[in-house]
Amino acid sequence: MTSDELKIIAKYIYDISGIYLDQSKAYLVETRLKHLMKETGSVSYYELHQKAKADPTRTLERKIIDAICTQETMFFRDNSPFELLRARILPELIERKTSQPSFFPTSIRIWSAACSTGQEIYSIAIVLREFLSDLSKFNIRLLGTDISDFAISCALSGEYSQVTVERGLPKDKLDKYFKQIGQKWKIRDDIRSMCIFRKHNLMNSFNGLGRFDIVFCRNVAIYFRQTDKAMLFNKLADILEPGGYLIIGSSESVSGINSRFEPIIHLNMIFYQLKLET
Ligand SMILES: C[S@@+](CC[C@H](N)C(=O)[O-])C[C@H]1O[C@@H](n2cnc3c(N)ncnc32)[C@H](O)[C@@H]1O
Incomplete structure (x- = not known):
């Protein structure tokens, strides 16, 4: 992921969720979105971003949110x-x-x-x-x-x-x-x-x-x-x-x-x- 791609994807994620990802999060973003690149047949993160924005059903947007969010939790967490x-x-x-x-x-x-x-x-x-x-x-x-x-x-x-x-x-x-x-x-x-x-x-x-x-x-x-x-x-x-x-x-x-x-x-x-x- 190039730093320009990260900027575009990070801005998109921020706009849809408020989650703020700085330049140090490139590896995390790449790891979490890799399967969506494959699933959507995108060859770059620009393309993934374009597809997400163009999707009227917002299915890809939802999948990006699911992938980016850290859902770590547990019963009685921290007690x-x-x-x-x-x-x-x-x-x-x-x-x-x-x-x-x-x-x-x-x-x-x-x-x-x-x-x-x-x-x-x-x-x-x-x-x-x-x-x-x-x-x-x-x-x-x-x-x-x-x-x-x-x-x-x-x-x-x-x-x-x-x-x-x-x-x-x-x-x-x-x-x-x-x-x-x-x-x-x-x-x-x-x-x-x-x-x-x-x-x-x-x-x-x-x-x-x-x-x-x-x-x-x-x-x-x-x-x-x-x-x-x-x-x-x-x-x-x-x-x-x-x-x-x-x-x-x-x-x-x-x-x-x-x-x-x-x-x-x-x-x-x-x-x-x-x-x-x-
Ligand atoms: C680390 S979990 C915390 C779960 C639980 N509150 C706990 O402490 O165990 C963070 C959760 O925040 C959700 N989340 C992230 N951004 C959000 C937003 N803008 N609005 C609502 N939920 C959000 C994620 O989907 C994820 O499930």
């Missing part, structure tokens, strides 16, 4: 965000909601923004299932979104390989919340039905997604430029309820990017709470 949810955020949120006169049942709305293949939102559903003794007292809305069609279709299926369930999922939870079907493990229907999935690009408007008490937006902003991160966190602040919670990846930070959030330390991790006056 502490889920412990934080169970031990601090849910008790605090429920206490706050039930102390105000409101319509019954109490609503809990959580968004896994960039949910990849679904492990994050299903881990959240399992935490809720275990924490709330009587689910019928709550109106729960768990939304998982991702830009990748491939990721969303895996999440929707709720089926995972042996290797995938062995990463992060304790044995007792595997036995309790999954059933084995041939070589695959399928998430139990009651957990599956707690979650809804949609394709969504975080660079686009959040209109129509509803409002949330808690947003998990982990390990995705790392792929964006500083200005796009700032825009993203601002839109997340707009969509969260006052006092709502934002949980980001362990290597990420909102400090210095958005002052509408208050950083809070709980045990060994930082989470962010939307300031009440914003």
